[in-house]
Amino acid sequence: MRNLTLLTDLYQLTMLNGYFEKNIHEDIVVFDMFFRKNACNSGYTIVCGIEQFVDYINNIHFSDDDLKYLKSLNLFSDKFLIFLKDFKFTGDIYAVEEGTIMFPNEPVLTVKAPLYQAQLIETALLTIVNFQSLIATKASRVCFAAQGDPVLEFGLRRAQGPDAGTYGARAAVIGGCNATANVLAGKLFDIPLIGTQAHSWVQKFDTELEAFEAYADIYPDKCLLLVDTYNVLNSGLPNAIKVFKKLKENDYKPLGIRLDSGDLQYLSKECKKVLDKEGFGDVSITASNDLDEYTISSLKSDGAAINSWGVGTKLITSADSPSLGGVYKLAASFKGDIIEPKIKLSEDPEKINNPGYKKVVRIYNESHKAEADLIMLHNEVIDESKPLTVFHPIYNWKAKTFINYKIKELHKPLFINGECKHEHKSVMEIRDYVKDELNTLWEGYRRLSNPQTYKVDLSDDLWNLKNEMIDSKKFL
Amino acid sequence: MRNLTLLTDLYQLTMLNGYFEKNIHEDIVVFDMFFRKNACNSGYTIVCGIEQFVDYINNIHFSDDDLKYLKSLNLFSDKFLIFLKDFKFTGDIYAVEEGTIMFPNEPVLTVKAPLYQAQLIETALLTIVNFQSLIATKASRVCFAAQGDPVLEFGLRRAQGPDAGTYGARAAVIGGCNATANVLAGKLFDIPLIGTQAHSWVQKFDTELEAFEAYADIYPDKCLLLVDTYNVLNSGLPNAIKVFKKLKENDYKPLGIRLDSGDLQYLSKECKKVLDKEGFGDVSITASNDLDEYTISSLKSDGAAINSWGVGTKLITSADSPSLGGVYKLAASFKGDIIEPKIKLSEDPEKINNPGYKKVVRIYNESHKAEADLIMLHNEVIDESKPLTVFHPIYNWKAKTFINYKIKELHKPLFINGECKHEHKSVMEIRDYVKDELNTLWEGYRRLSNPQTYKVDLSDDLWNLKNEMIDSKKFL
Structure with missing residues (x-):
């Protein structure tokens, strides 16, 4: 298997070295991978490449040759390079199953790991999953x-x-x-x-x-x-x-x-x-x-x-739309057991990330059609016996109440404490799963031009958290 | 180094097996790689990726694992699979130096080799050179x-x-x-x-x-x-x-x-x-x-x-133009020492390939600006002491005569009888060469939108050969 450990942006390593120098590299943080627009101007995006991302994580290591090269850059302390020698991923990763249909702003994959590990893997994760999801x-x-x-x-x-x-x-x-x-x-x-x-x-x-x-x-x-x-x-x-x-x-x-x-x-x-x-x-x-x-x-x-x-x-090449703009954003940082949510502001409200340690739930109707998704904080629970009302995260006068519904939590553990929990599936099995996934979509979301926009809403708790954080910043 | 031998289209292998069965696989043939439109709607294309193509050729071999896989497809005779075991490139390849500026329809690279070898390498050649030239x-x-x-x-x-x-x-x-x-x-x-x-x-x-x-x-x-x-x-x-x-x-x-x-x-x-x-x-x-x-x-x-x-x-991704459409076309087949030129017809005259075993010559003026290129048959010679008149290959009333000029043959040997003649150059050296190349272009060819079209003409001999071949086919 190829060693893709150096398949990363230099700034990941300059930051790692900095975190190490400031002794905050072991802080546990949460990063989300998500995209802001669907692939190919489509009404949905098929998540693909999870298997290759798992291979990458399982194989991360800095070879002597890699370390010799990094030393030659004169950017890193020797102590840090020695530290990298034993690099191993020890955190948790949750992700949707490969082939799952996802929508803008939903975490496709969430990493909870020591800061230096979570930071390093950003680039390869995006390179691998953005491209395969696009195609x-x-x-x-x-x-x-x-x-x-x-x-x-x-x-x-x-x-x-x-x-x-x-x-x-x-x-x-x-x-x-x-x-x-x-x-x-x-x-x-x-x-x-x-x-x-x-x-x-x-x-x-x-x-x-x-x-x-x-x-x-x-x-x-x-x-x-x-x-x-x-x-x-x-x-x-x-x-x-x-x-x-x-x-x-x-x-x-x-x-x-x-x-x-x-x-x-x-x-x-x-x-x-x-x-x-x-x-x-x-x-x-x-x-x-x-x-x-x-x-x-x-x-x-x-x-x-x-x-x-x-x-x-x-x-x-997905010629008319040759990239999927998946991003990876810091969403939380732990101080002991306390979660400190993190936000990146922007003048464009659609570009402000959803803070906190989160999960995604899909709401199905009785005929197993997907009706809406809800992004929630990690510890929130839905009581399926009660009606469920969801709100649009920006235009919150748009609301819908579900009575007979089933929910499904979309994230599954890929790694827990660095141990791989991913179950290999053949490409043809994943292909079958994609067919099933597409069958859960109403036709309007599959239209080639101007598809319907699928509902992705925030739980009340997440919405409140986000708005408090925005209000507390005086810069906008 | 990665084994990219199977990085090919299945039809290359079904054809190889067929050539082998018909016992014409050792016939010497000539294939040209060229593109019909410049990369990125540009006025020129920088040829890039030659070094990786050389690595690919030097490393071609069918591993036991590859052969086992091919056998499992039930498409190939055992005799053919045994033959593949000893596959080695033994032909000649001529190419422009990496970083050379080229124009539509000019052979960027010409392969003269036994049919089965020349055919196999098409896909990897195009994958490697199309992409790097694009970027x-x-x-x-x-x-x-x-x-x-x-x-x-x-x-x-x-x-x-x-x-x-x-x-x-x-x-x-x-x-x-x-x-x-x-x-x-x-x-x-x-x-x-x-x-x-x-x-x-x-x-x-x-x-x-x-x-x-x-x-x-x-x-x-x-x-x-x-x-x-x-x-x-x-x-x-x-x-x-x-x-x-x-x-x-x-x-x-x-x-x-x-x-x-x-x-x-x-x-x-x-x-x-x-x-x-x-x-x-x-x-x-x-x-x-x-x-x-x-x-x-x-x-x-x-x-x-x-x-x-x-x-x-x-x-x-070269987002607005994410592929370069380089192709690889059979141009000639040898019967003993006799060259039999080959042509592929098309209702679109621009799509008819230039037949024969060819080379490309660039004409420079006294201040080392590139004035025009001439595609010629392999054995043609230009006498630089005499004026040189070139014609547009389709609109042949467009002609230009050069008096004080220098010519340069653009193809250099990459492989001769399978032996690698390529001299490695560092990326930064190639980068410098590209700068020199770009300096030979008049500004009009570098314009971002609607650049001037550089002159690429055919020698009289090639033009005559092509037109005789077109006339001899009664299908158009």
């Missing part, structure tokens, strides 16, 4: 647009480096994709692979027909042919049909054709007509070429005869 | 906007995974950034690091003043203070000035302040006024918060008093 969410949107057709992840060559292509493929499958072309991702995460041939295969042979025949000869039961190297309707498709007929004579079932350029709507319809006429109406027509949820939606509503979608660049 | 180009734009002010790379937490943050930091420094916050990138690539303190440092102490005093106490000669945790003008700045005064009394020179939110133009000017009045007119005012080349340009032209720029998300 899982993007993939769920693309799959939503494909209305149940298979969606294939093809983006590795345009991914932002090897990890982006590989962890991105993992996240894409978790978000709903059926397979990836990335062999390394297939191996690492045991996810289905897909791939046939490229234009270079077709070009290498003297004629397109020879290229198709050679492919069918080697993969008679996996024959999906790329038909746009020279000209789809005058060359690729007729050649494919010749090969399909031979396969059929030998009792093989051809898989279909792939279009990778041109007017996909027109070409797919024309191909479908010919395929139907020639008795191959049941083969797949796969399309690729700069697709995303919007182009797929548009092709679908224009009646394109495509039933399998290869999605590359725009999925693996 | 190096983006960074050069951001630095251009900053007009010589230091630009600091702060994006790790929003990068698309660990590699994106780390290789992205490398590329950003190559493109012109002065330092990165990413400690791992600092260690791996020996590049300058920067970092001071976060909001959490300020929040952890009972008051902002205590937090600043503590920082100044530990880092008296590196005191740059983050002044926006509570309120810049009423709290952060006055507290910073108190601390700066004490530092001055003790003969330390404070470094400056950092603004990370709010109206950067207004706040920086107000801070500057106060700092000037208090005798700290020479300290740095660093700004961060969703900056890119456009916001920096706008802040500059509005007279913001900022002289150091922390650039995060929008640089490390």
